[in-house]
Amino acid sequence: MTFSFSELDFLVPELGAEYTGDGVHFAVFSAHAERIELCLFSPDGKEETARLPLPKREGDVWSGYVAGLQPGTLYGYRAHGPYDPARGHRFNHNKLLLDPYAKQIAGELVWDDALYGYTIGAADEDLSFDERDSAPFMVKGVVQDPAFDWDGDQAIRRPWTETIIYEAHVRGMTMLHPHVPDELRGTFLGMCSDPIIDHLTKLGVTAVEVLPVQYFLDDRYLVEKGLRNYWGYQSLGFFAPQRRYMSGERITEFKTMVRRFHAAGIEVIMDVVYNHTAEGSERGPTLSFRGLDNLSYYRLSPDDPRHTYDTTGTGNTLNVAHSMVLRMVLDSLRYWVGVMHVDGFRFDLASTLGRTRHVEFDRDGGFFDAIRQDPVLGGVKLIAEPWDVGDGGYQVGGFPHPFREWNDKYRDDVRSFWKGDGGLVPRLAERLTGSGRQFNHSDRGATASINLLSAHDGFTLADTVSYSDKHNEANGEDNRDGHSDNHSDNMGWEGDTQEPEIVAARMRRRRNMMATLLLSQGVPMILGGDELGNGQAGNNNAYCQDNEIGWIDWRGVDEPFVEFCRAMVALRKAHPCLRPERFPNGEGPDDIAWFKPDGAGMDEAAWNDPELRVLGVCLTRVTAGGPQQAPTTDRLLMVFNAGGECGFVLPAIDGIARWRRVLDTGADEAFATAEAVEGGITVPPASVLAFVPADEPGAEHA
Template sequence: MNGFPDRLEPGSPYPLGATFDGLGVNFAVFSANADRIDLCLFDPKGRKQVACYELPEWTDEVWHGYLPGATPGLLYGFRAHGRWEPEEGHRFNPNKLLLDPYAKGLHGGVRWTDALHSYRVRSKRKDLTFDRRDSAAAMPKAVVTASGFDWTGDVRPQVPWSDTVIYEAHAKGLTRLMDEVPEMERGTFAALSHPRVIDHLKRIGVTTLELLPIHEFVQDRRLQEAGLVNYWGYNTLAFFAPERRYMATEHCDELRIAIRRLHAAGIEVILDVVYNHTAEGSELGPTFNFRGLDNATYYRLVEDDPRYCVNDTGTGNTLDLSHPRVLQMVADSLRYWAESYHVDGFRFDLGVTLGRDGNNGFTPRAGFFDVLRQDPVLNQLKLISEPWDIGPGGYQLGNHPPGFAEWNDKFRDATRRFWRGDSGMRPEFANRIAGSADLFDHRARRTWAGINFVTAHDGQPLRDVVSYEGKHNEANGEDNRDGHSENYSRNWGAEGPTDDQGIEACRDRVVRSMLTTLFASLGTPMLLGGDEFGRTQRGNNNAYCQDNQISWFDWSLERSERGQALIDFVRRLAETRRKFPLMRANSFLHGQEEVAPGVLDIDWFDERGVNLSEADWHNAEGRALMMRRVRRMDDGTLQSVLLVMNASHTSLTFRMPPPDLERHLIVDSSDPRAPERPIGDSIEVPDRAAMIIVGYGRLG
């Protein structure tokens, strides 16, 4: 049989997946409910099944066997035998080739056909029927891999949270249109560490590159039939394998080399990961791996009708991380990326789903959090949660355990609404720019726990936030029904591009004011890639299916005078944040500590230079605000950082609050190229402008 032995040796139940030991390959796959699992081997092109073995052993619910003489590069898949009882949650169908959940490399792709479904799609009884067609021809095959990459000398940057500036970008879109990158490498992992990319990130003060999903993912059938693609990649097929669409060399070491070069430049790499659901969709979806291996274990099913998947994710299914083997798979995947690729952290899509204790709802004591917090590898990394999902009680901002940071959408909304001039925003806005202590100051958490952002991939880039009143998602083919309907945006006089210089000047000023707010606030700033030079998506606030110039970074904007000016402004903000520790304080400030007589560690003033009274805070039309933070230096002098903000439609004169210090204007969003200069007791602040003023001096 093609040089293979007649049967497998017993092998070992650990580790899971396909493991080459120099003499052969051990195969191990979990299934608690299967009656039998077969290992199927394929020819090098993945077209013909050349051998099939029954895994001979079942230990602790792990099926395993050893194939002597097998080497890396071997293509394989599984077939699982068992009950076809959809009403009980069991969907075993040995006619369907299954991908190893621990596959570290794939060959071929999904070729959409009804045979990928375990039931007869066109039957009136839908998923209660049984489909006998073989799906192997339409399935990718797992590849046995072995990495000998030499990490000697690699040093993780280990940037302290207080110094972290995150840059969110798409692995392809970041460089697809970057002329300086060799054409064959544009849009690939290789391009991520190109000197042009590194120089740009360093120039604007980025410490941490956060990549949208790079696990192997499936192109949705619906999108393909509509002539669109899944661009963002939130449709994971293989949690251990890097996406081949982003490779120039078809070798996983391409990503390792990129990470190593980024590390050498002092830049961390964080991966956006999707462990809340898989690409298999609802009970009416295809069978790729988990559904066929053990549907009743891997997925959360409706308790009183296990035929149906729980859909807390909005994608049709929800992985059941309350099961120890499912949780093990997630932890093993994370540890693999940390150890084999040296990534520096993870951002968890729909993190609330991961913290659900089965069907009992979210809890900060969920096994997922406990496992990561005690793991000696994972607990040293940056861990970030998207603190919501669509399930019951699905908004959990601030409720994650210590060790996790959280995306703070309240900061996003408050910042957008304050700068567009909404009424009654001062109290909420003040809370957000002071670090959102109401959300995060408990259990010894630090200010860095709040990931502050004004824009992210899910929504419009910053240029569009000031250029469009509404969304413009027509290119998505859903009649502009998809995406958020409320962006808290404003076009300032014209919808979209305009030749009106007054409108454009206003837009530029508001962009700079929001960026000033982002960098001057307590918490961890996250910049959406391209915002630093005015990237646009033409009003599209849901570009998940736009793998084209709507989503790709247009680097010609960076070379324009306008783009260069904005980049220089962002660089200045990052340098200012780095220079003054008060802007990135690790501890929450509550205005209860006197740094000097009558001078609090944090305080609030209006344009008159006086503390806001209770009535002032509740004045819905108040749009002027100053936040001052003060510390005592080692030599006894005081240092203050004053964030001055005028969100009104007219210029205002701001009087400096006491005490009398030597003050310098460091950043002015109305005049981005203005040099640092001393100021007196008052300063004129144009409409919709923000300033950072630093003070020094002694009292008495």
């Protein structure tokens, strides 16, 4: 069948390939191209069946309408223009280019030198011009039919104060689960299968944060070493779900996952990578953005536009300072919210997105302004990874509302406190109360900090107490990759051991850290598998381990710890004082009091005592009652002891002297019912204790 462009005109064309019911409208941005051709392909992607120059250009958007074209059509672009690297231009019409707005991607990219705009090995390197056709090795976009029956699905929009995040990998979560059907393992449908949803609902988490699921590539150097890009931080298609996570060929599988999570009361947060793309530096391949308009899509060196300007450590930086590149990012975000129904985003290396008006980070930059004024995006959950590798890139606490931020200070200080490092009591106090030093400014709330003990990047919780050093040899980089300063401790033996005393000590420390996380103000995030006792054999950079190193081992589940985590989540949910909206200012409903082991309030000498390893804190929240109802008070007294056994005098607060213990991480039955006590008690070594008033109404049900 022969296709050609129709005279049908679109006044304000949407970018991408839009099926109208009678045909498809194509539109793509390029400010510096001289001609752009639409290429259509056979269903198997092997034969180029048509090459049609886009007939219309308006505002640097090239467009055309092909009547009669149907969903499922495979396509790509070729861009004609100057190949002048010294001026930042790298057009090469021999290279098939993926549509940045492609909603689905077909085929597998096959690494070949033809994918590069220059001739690899040429004397003048990336200044040379390669004439080979890349289409046989290149993936293609797929025209989509947007129809999907959402069956009444609605966004959940759960308040931040009620949010408990679970970071998970679609493949890692499901590949070894014995009750997920074999054909669904590693897929969106496996991720939302009954065994996974049942586990998450019983655990009590309220949101799943999935590692990147937008289309990404396996880096060439990994493929050549027999490895894969497991984590997915090499995006190429910002609108398309990753193919390897689909059991079939329909992107509706992602929508099904979201719908099933929503039905279970669980929000879906996507980890997204808009700071860079998979094309790498100027010596990388020409797959999409570089060939469409290198000078617009990427930040280039102001001194020599031949070279990319890299603040991400990946070779390139997306130029969100350009209005059309910023539009692409915003269009992508709105697509995932409006069409795919996701509930929020975690932005990888988000400091780069703040480098808009200037090279320096700017919390009032264009990206943040655009997000805040957007009626769709302003109301979803937004989480920043608040750093990049550029100058001034570390910005923990520097992002504007409504962003929340990953708090690596929380991770490091909590690990160090429980490892027994001295002088950590003041920092533990900061972390327990939302890290106000970083976040209590600019009218930011007490939920600004995303508290974490571990994440995909770094040691798992089990490895944190099992390894003093990283063991990344399987990555093929001679153990040079990954962080070396992990604030970890093997507790007497490097790696796995059956020594009863070490096993028991590791279990207690994991309990202590998980208890600390769920007793801290802010928003807790649990790494998927930590509640199961999952480890990665000491690998703290498993980005390329799409195998049993990176996958969760459901065969060795630590059931007692799973039950402990479930009970800790329930304890958190039962106490509003752990979940304030605002930082306390001395006038509102929230109060914090700190105590020494003798029951007296903390003083300057105690705060500055490097040998102090125990801290008491009482959190109080008064909730106003309704008409003719008295206010209610929620109070929780906690003791955190990273040292040896010690005495502790339970303080009398507001006339309350008798307390009932509801948590003791040092006991075999951590949540066993206890008798009311007052005055001096003995605190077990390396333990967390929590108490509620014994004589207040409702205390017996706390």
